[in-house]
Amino acid sequence: MSAPEPFDAVDVIRIKRDKGQVPEDALRWMVDAYTREYVADSQMAAFAMAVLLNGMTRDEIRVMTDAMIASGERMSFAGLGKPTVDKHSTGGVGDKITLPLAPLVASFGVAVPQLSGRGLGHTGGTLDKLESIPGWRAALSNDEITAQLRGVGAVICAAGTGLAPADKRLYALRDVTGTVEAIPLIASSIMSKKIAEGTGALVLDVKFGGGAFMRDVDMARELARTMVALGTDSGVATTALLTDMNTPLGLTIGNANEVRESVEVLAGGGPADIVELTVALAREMLTLAGQPDADVEKALQNGQAMDAWREMIRAQDGDPDAALPAPRETHTVLAPASGVLTRLDALPFGIAAWRLGAGRARAQDPVIHSAGIDLHARPGDEVQAGQPLFTLLADDDTRFGRALDALEGAWEIGADAPASTPLVLERITA
Numbered sequence: 056m057s058a059p060e061p062f063d064a065v066d067v068i069r070i071k072r073d074k075g076q077v078p079e080d081a082l083r084w085m086v087d088a089y090t091r092e093y094v095a096d097s098q099m100a101a102f103a104m105a106v107l108l109n110g111m112t113r114d115e116i117r118v119m120t121d122a123m124i125a126s127g128e129r130m131s132f133a134g135l136g137k138p139t140v141d142k143h144s145t146g147g148v149g150d151k152i153t154l155p156l157a158p159l160v161a162s163f164g165v166a167v168p169q170l171s172g173r174g175l176g177h178t179g180g181t182l183d184k185l186e187s188i189p190g191w192r193a194a195l196s197n198d199e200i201t202a203q204l205r206g207v208g209a210v211i212c213a214a215g216t217g218l219a220p221a222d223k224r225l226y227a228l229r230d231v232t233g234t235v236e237a238i239p240l241i242a243s244s245i246m247s248k249k250i251a252e253g254t255g256a257l258v259l260d261v262k263f264g265g266g267a268f269m270r271d272v273d274m275a276r277e278l279a280r281t282m283v284a285l286g287t288d289s290g291v292a293t294t295a296l297l298t299d300m301n302t303p304l305g306l307t308i309g310n311a312n313e314v315r316e317s318v319e320v321l322a323g324g325g326p327a328d329i330v331e332l333t334v335a336l337a338r339e340m341l342t343l344a345g346q347p348d349a350d351v352e353k354a355l356q357n358g359q360a361m362d363a364w365r366e367m368i369r370a371q372d373g374d375p376d377a378a379l380p381a382p383r384e385t386h387t388v389l390a391p392a393s394g395v396l397t398r399l400d401a402l403p404f405g406i407a408a409w410r411l412g413a414g415r416a417r418a419q420d421p422v423i424h425s426a427g428i429d430l431h432a433r434p435g436d437e438v439q440a441g442q443p444l445f446t447l448l449a450d451d452d453t454r455f456g457r458a459l460d461a462l463e464g465a466w467e468i469g470a471d472a473p474a475s476t477p478l479v480l481e482r483i484t485a
């Protein structure tokens with residue numbers, strides 16, 4: 056006969072429902088019993104809703120995170136002989152920063168284990184973008200990851216299913232029960248995976264604004280503070296940047312076109328906002344790795360970061376010189392009047408790129424690597440009537456109609472330049 060369970064899910068739910076603090080052993084049991092499928096989805100859903108409504112203390116969030124880490128394997132890169140630093144972005148439109156950032160930081164002798172996911176909905180996935188490169192392979196064994204970190208220094212690959220399996224179940228449940236937005240649950244979800252991954256330090260890019268997961272800057276700040284505290288409490292040196300996601304990042308939204316733009320940045324060019332964010336995050340990461348004075352701009356200009364990129368792509372069987380997939384069909388939207396582009400909203404542009412085939416609606420769907428949007432102007436740019444504003448890229452011209460529907464009212468041309476707002480709003484430390 057199996058041993059009796061030490062707690063009852065209904066009691067744990069009642070404590071949170073009544074705004075109490077769940078004792079550590081009961082909370083650990085709840086996560087473990089849910090992973091073992093002893094606690095039912097309906098009970099965990101009620102608990103998640105109680106957390107959404109009543110919150111969790113810092114201690115509860117720490118225990119929740121720890122319990123989710125304990126549900127699976129925990130990797131360690133302690134034997135590498137070099138510091139490890141990872142970056143996590145809460146996701147945005149045109150957010151390809153990981154691509155230039157990982158090789159840039161690795162080119163300073165730091166190991167960057169970027170265990171990433173695929174895109175779902177309007178924010179793109181790093182692996183989807185890299186899979187535009189002919190031959191490139193996302194699935195690596197733990198031994199391959201370690202060998203690549205030891206050699207090249209940077210690895211961007213699929214996170215194994217062994218990391219925090221409790222989070223996988225809980226996240227899917229939250230998705231269908233209106234409980235994704237609970238800050239303690241988001242924080243413990245993200246940080247359990249990052250801590251289980253075994254990084255020594257972590258920089259978080261927490262986005263706010265129309266194209267971000269957290270629209271409200273105060274909520275984004277609270278999430279950032281919660282995650283920085285969690286990382287710190289778990290012995291992972293963690294800092295966060297709070298960054299603006301009201302406008303798409305750079306001039307490309309999609310997969311192959313985002314790779315192309317990332318390579319431009321590694322070649323010392325690229326759009327100013329991509330360079331600014333890449334440099335800001337690289338400085339944070341290198342500071343945590345003990346190199347606060349590293350000249351990251353120089354490494355983008357002198358080919359040092361590009362060399363690391365090429366090595367990183369080749370190590371995963373990709374050909375950095377191969378042509379990227381090109382779209383069969385394009386549709387360019389022209390400026391209807393002369394003036395200044397005052398607004399270009401991230402969310403509708405992300406949705407349009409998704410409808411063009413760049414993203415997926417269901418986890419099992421494929422993405423079309425050549426699909427997406429190329430922007431020809433950004434807010435603040437002067438435009439002339441008839442000038443191209445942006446180009447939709449697709450494999451099938453029947454997709455243009457629904458993409459254009461999403462872009463209705465998503466941009467504006469006016470007389471005056473918009474007030475400039477900082478891309479990096481704040482730095483949050485422990």
Ligand code: URA
Binds near residue numbers: 226235240245
């Ligand atoms: N990303 C995650 O991994 N978890 C969340 O809860 C939200 C975003």
